[in-house]
Amino acid sequence: MEGKDRNISSIIISSLIWFISIILLFDVLYLINGSFELFPIQEQQDKLHTAAGFIAIILILIVMGLVFINRKVKRKKN
Secondary structure: OHHHHHHHHHHHHHHHHHHHHHHHHHHHHHHHHOOOOOOOOHHHHHHHHHHHHHHHHHHHHHHHHHHHHHHHHHHHHO
């Protein structure tokens, strides 16, 4: 039973990694394209770049943590 729980945990963690990676991809696209307003001002663009960059850093750290946890779970499975 314990091996099956680890397998399920690994699948859940892998799914979270993919989900957060997709969110990170959209965040980077938003960072590159900028605001979707018709005529954004420079101050709005600066705020957008700051916020999107901060969110990207946080998402990267979360993905790295999940990869580390997933490797530990898979290593214990063996």
